[in-house]
Amino acid sequence: xxxxxxxxxxxxxxxxxxxxxxxxxxxxxxxxxxxxxxxxxxxxxxxxxxxxxxxxxxxxxxxxxxxxxxxxxxxxxxxxxxxxxxxxxxxxxxxxxxxxxxxxxxxxxxxxxxxxxxxxxxxxxxxxxxxxxxxxxxxxxxxxxxxxxxxxxxxxxxxxxxxxxxxxxxxxxxxxxxxxxxxxxxxxxxxxxxxxxxxxxxxxxxxxxxxxxxxxxxxxxxxxxxxxxxxxxxxxxxxxxxxxxxxxxxxxxxxxxxxxxxxxxxxxxxxxxxxxxxxxxxxxxxxxxxxxxxxxxxxxxxxxxxxxxxxxxxxxxxxxxxxxxxxxxxxxxxxxxxxxxx
Numbered sequence: 001x002x003x004x005x006x007x008x009x010x011x012x013x014x015x016x017x018x019x020x021x022x023x024x025x026x027x028x029x030x031x032x033x034x035x036x037x038x039x040x041x042x043x044x045x046x047x048x049x050x051x052x053x054x055x056x057x058x059x060x061x062x063x064x065x066x067x068x069x070x071x072x073x074x075x076x077x078x079x080x081x082x083x084x085x086x087x088x089x090x091x092x093x094x095x096x097x098x099x100x101x102x103x104x105x106x107x108x109x110x111x112x113x114x115x116x117x118x119x120x121x122x123x124x125x126x127x128x129x130x131x132x133x134x135x136x137x138x139x140x141x142x143x144x145x146x147x148x149x150x151x152x153x154x155x156x157x158x159x160x161x162x163x164x165x166x167x168x169x170x171x172x173x174x175x176x177x178x179x180x181x182x183x184x185x186x187x188x189x190x191x192x193x194x195x196x197x198x199x200x201x202x203x204x205x206x207x208x209x210x211x212x213x214x215x216x217x218x219x220x221x222x223x224x225x226x227x228x229x230x231x232x233x234x235x236x237x238x239x240x241x242x243x244x245x246x247x248x249x250x251x252x253x254x255x256x257x258x259x260x261x262x263x264x265x266x267x268x269x270x271x272x273x274x275x276x277x278x279x280x281x282x283x284x285x286x287x288x289x290x291x292x293x294x295x296x297x298x299x300x301x302x303x304x305x306x307x308x309x310x311x312x313x314x315x316x317x318x319x320x321x322x323x324x325x326x327x328x329x330x331x332x333x334x335x336x337x338x339x340x341x342x
Contacts, residue, residue, distance in 0.1 A: 003059070005033040005100060005167070006086040008077035010070055012042045015049060017092035017211065022053050022060070024094035030101035035060045036077050037091075041067030046091070071178030071185035078173050078189075086170050088163035088186065092211045095165070099207035103167040106203050110146040113172050113197035116156065117165030117207040124211060131206055134159040143204035154252035156200050158259075161190040164208040172196040179236050182229040188236055195241060195253060223270045224277075230264055231280050238287065247294075254291045255298040261288055265330065269337035285326050292321045
């Protein structure tokens with residue numbers, strides 16, 4: 001029987017963690033899957049460990065490629081797999097034993113293009129486990145329901161965008177482009193998959209364990225590099241949306257990009273002085289000004305429940321959209337965030 005799911009495992013300097021990940025895949029109650037452990041030029045012993053599993057279980061495949069970063073691994077796996085579905089499992093994370101079975105059953109029974117589960121955050125120092133739902137309550141996303149209208153489906157982009165416990169139909173992601181040599185490309189995968197999807201659904205069970213605080217985890221990456229990479233991610237998502245869809249199809253995504261712009265500014269506020277990528281941030285703000293009327297519907301009328309619709313938020317928005325004041329308001333916003341975090 002041909003496998004129905006490919007589990008893509010990006011491999012780079014994870015020899016301390018990879019066995020736990022691969023063992024969790026061996027224990028899966030759903031058996032009709034394959035594992036592509038894609039070694040992105042890792043200099044450690046990860047490839048030897050993966051090969052041990054490949055020698056014992058034909059479902060496990062060790063794939064070696066030149067270093068190109070996380071996005072190049074996603075690109076290789078998605079464009080080359082022949083299975084109906086795929087799931088990305090980072091090598092320092094692991095799945096519950098029934099994760100694939102539950103995600104696959106829900107996807108098949110409801111004809112879903114993207115199936116989203118919850119996760120646990122694991123803190124290595126004290127082995128603390130925290131349940132993380134994928135959606136905030138105000139988004140009003142009901143579990144175990146198939147959403148096929150744009151209004152409901154597009155709300156999924158405001159979930160946790162990380163790949164944990166997410167099953168994708170391969171056909172909707174084949175044409176997604178991924179920048180190489182940068183982090184956070186899983187955001188591109190998730191947002192553009194939702195844009196391409198016809199039907200999506202949410203399974204309210206924690207099906208993955210995310211080791212959040214290991215050294216080298218992108219969640220703890222240096223702020224300057226994070227700003228650089230998130231700017232590139234922003235432009236990649238924007239360009240693929242604008243070139244692939246009619247504007248009236250992606251209005252919610254334009255608001256998402258506005259929200260992501262504010263996150264970049266908040267990240268900049270964590271630096272003691274202005275980022276060297278500040279000019280690039282201002283370019284993003286000027287792009288957003290093109291969509292003033294679309295954004296105003298979301299900021300002022302609370303179209304998306306994720307928006308808090310505060311007076312401060314509305315004033316900041318007006319300042320950002322004004323070509324005469326946006327630079328001054330941007331500096332003020334960063335200063336306010338810096339004080340708030342102090």
